[in-house]
Amino acid sequence: xxxxxSLTKKDLVKSYLIWTFFSHCMYNYERxxxxxxVHAIAPSLAKLYGEHxxxxxxxxxxxxxxxxxxxxxxxxxxxxxxxxEEQKANGENIDPEMISxxxxxxxxxxxxxxxxxxxxxxxxxxxxxILGMAQEGNLFAPVLYLIIIGVVLYxxxxxxxxxxxxxxxxxxxxxxxxxLINAVTEKATVVGATVLGGLAASYxxxxxxxxxxxxxxxxxVQTSVLDSIFKxxxxxxxxxxxxxxxxxxxxxxxxxxxxxxxxxxGTLIGFF
Amino acid sequence: MHISILQxxxxxxxxxxxxxxxxxxxxxxxxxxxxxxxxxxxxxxILGDPVKGCIVGAAINATYLAQITAGGAQTMDEGLAGCVxxxxxxxxxxxxxxxxxxxxxxxxxxxxxxxxxxxxDIAIVxxxxxxxxxxxxxxxxLWNIIPSQIFxxxxxxxxxxxxxxxxxxxxxxxxxxxKGTPVIDCLTTIGTILPALGIAMNFKAILSNTGNRAYLYxxxxxxxxxYMNLPLLVIGLLAVIMAFLQKSEAIAE
Numbered sequence: 001x002x003x004x005x006s007l008t009k010k011d012l013v014k015s016y017l018i019w020t021f022f023s024h025c026m027y028n029y030e031r032x033x034x035x036x037x038v039h040a041i042a043p044s045l046a047k048l049y050g051e052h053x054x055x056x057x058x059x060x061x062x063x064x065x066x067x068x069x070x071x072x073x074x075x076x077x078x079x080x081x082x083x084x085e086e087q088k089a090n091g092e093n094i095d096p097e098m099i100s101x102x103x104x105x106x107x108x109x110x111x112x113x114x115x116x117x118x119x120x121x122x123x124x125x126x127x128x129x130i131l132g133m134a135q136e137g138n139l140f141a142p143v144l145y146l147i148i149i150g151v152v153l154y155x156x157x158x159x160x161x162x163x164x165x166x167x168x169x170x171x172x173x174x175x176x177x178x179x180l181i182n183a184v185t186e187k188a189t190v191v192g193a194t195v196l197g198g199l200a201a202s203y204x205x206x207x208x209x210x211x212x213x214x215x216x217x218x219x220x221v222q223t224s225v226l227d228s229i230f231k232x233x234x235x236x237x238x239x240x241x242x243x244x245x246x247x248x249x250x251x252x253x254x255x256x257x258x259x260x261x262x263x264x265x266g267t268l269i270g271f272f
Numbered sequence: 273m274h275i276s277i278l279q280x281x282x283x284x285x286x287x288x289x290x291x292x293x294x295x296x297x298x299x300x301x302x303x304x305x306x307x308x309x310x311x312x313x314x315x316x317x318i319l320g321d322p323v324k325g326c327i328v329g330a331a332i333n334a335t336y337l338a339q340i341t342a343g344g345a346q347t348m349d350e351g352l353a354g355c356v357x358x359x360x361x362x363x364x365x366x367x368x369x370x371x372x373x374x375x376x377x378x379x380x381x382x383x384x385x386x387x388x389x390x391x392x393d394i395a396i397v398x399x400x401x402x403x404x405x406x407x408x409x410x411x412x413x414l415w416n417i418i419p420s421q422i423f424x425x426x427x428x429x430x431x432x433x434x435x436x437x438x439x440x441x442x443x444x445x446x447x448x449x450x451k452g453t454p455v456i457d458c459l460t461t462i463g464t465i466l467p468a469l470g471i472a473m474n475f476k477a478i479l480s481n482t483g484n485r486a487y488l489y490x491x492x493x494x495x496x497x498x499y500m501n502l503p504l505l506v507i508g509l510l511a512v513i514m515a516f517l518q519k520s521e522a523i524a525e
Binding site: 020021022023024025026027028029030031034035036038039042043046051052053056057060061064071072115116119120123124125127128129130131132134135136137138139141142145146149150153154157185186187189190191192193194195196197198199200201202203204205206207231232235236238239240242243246247252253255256259260262263264266267268272 | 292293294295296298299300301303304305307309310313322323324326327329330331333334337338339340341347348368376380389390391392393394396397400401404405406407408409412413415416417420421454457458461462464465466467468469471472473474475476477478479481482486487489490491492493494495496497498499502503504505507508510511512514515516518
């Protein structure tokens with residue numbers, strides 16, 4: 001029996017860094033992030049199986065299959081893959097099919113969680129807060145955005161990657177079935193929905209400029225009529241209309257045209 | 273304002289560096305750099321007016337405030353909108369609101385670039401399959417990076433450089449001739465409506481997670497801003513508190 005082959009922390013960090021830099025480097029419709037996966041784990045595989053060996057070739061080949069996830073939260077899949085390959089290289093009975101099914105089974109759910117937390121909640125909140133600063137020409141705003149995104153995502157990505165390797169398949173399955181993911185997603189959506197409401201109120205600024213000349217005097221439609229019913233009626237109405245159209249599975253480009261048409265017609269008849 | 277060929281190419285590079293799939297700033301900061309705010313600042317620096325770049329970029333960014341690109345599907349190319357929109361606004365000296373309306377059709381054209389890229393890479397993947405079968409680490413690394421990045425750089429830099437170099441005069445002339453017509457008013461109004469689209473798209477993604485309860489939170493956030501004028505940071509904080517209070521309720525049950 002040969003000596004136990006194992007990956008060091010340095011190998012893992014290297015793999016994480018490659019993944020963070022190059023995961024989408026050759027993004028494509030056929031296999032999505034697969035080349036990125038092979039790139040990220042190839043140096044570690046070479047250490048486990050030896051470069052140019054049959055095992056190495058097989059391993060590379062099986063990771064060239066379709067793979068697509070959110071790269072930070074989904075980073076644990078790469079960590080886990082390395083743990084499984086390490087066990088396999090040490091002669092444990094691990095079926096290559098099993099490695100593939102672990103990857104394909106986790107990539108969807110983790111992408112869903114990752115996208116909700118990052119693109120769905122974190123970034124709109126950060127942007128919502130700093131765009132006001134930025135619109136006044138404050139150059140600290142873009143720097144602040146980079147810092148927020150950087151700190152959170154590198155932290156999350158590194159944590160997830162290492163968790164995947166050290167926790168292994170059992171660890172990750174435990175997190176998923178333990179309801180932690182669901183709890184986090186639920187909280188993120190509560191925060192996301194509330195903040196989106198605030199964002200709609202502050203960034204959808206459409207208002208009526210119409211003034212009716214009545215015998216009793218001028219009537220400003222926005223301030224005397226709409227505001228007295230509900231402030232922000234027009235922005236809220238337009239945003240909810242858009243949500244409704246999206247729920248009807250209408251094409252985004254069609255909705256865009258509808259919104260543009262509303263703007264043009266409204267302006268031409270003098271309503272906006 | 274006149275723009276040199278070098279500036280046009282640099283602006284093309286700004287778009288390339290923020291594109292999905294460029295490795296140089298890592299997937300995280302590359303993604304952040306794709307926000308029109310960041311694109312606007314970078315373009316502003318190249319054209320010598322970072323503050324205006326920041327203002328215009330922020331205005332364009334409001335439309336794409338809550339953009340989600342999941343599963344490699346891109347609905348609108350906000351990087352292109354931010355980059356070209358800001359460049360045209362600075363060169364032609366137009367307002368941020370008008371730049372917003374100019375930027376939207378540009379972002380739709382960006383989808384074409386994206387599709388060419390995602391399809392073109394398939395050919396490289398097939399070539400890489402052979403490389404992978406040799407099990408050679410160095411070759412794998414090179415094949416993952418070099419061919420697709422060369423392809424991408426040409427694909428992303430060329431149209432942007434040409435558009436900002438030759439398009440600026442066209443846009444300036446067009447805007448001048450439109451002065452006094454309702455077109456500018458229409459463009460300005462559209463700019464106040466379009467942020468609704470990005471917000472609605474993001475909200476719809478949330479709806480599929482939590483169901484219709486999300487409407488209540490949305491309304492709450494809306495009212496907190498319109499009637500109480502709370503800053504967004506405070507609204508976010510209140511939302512976090514609510515989210516945690518809700519959990520303790522669930523445990524009590």
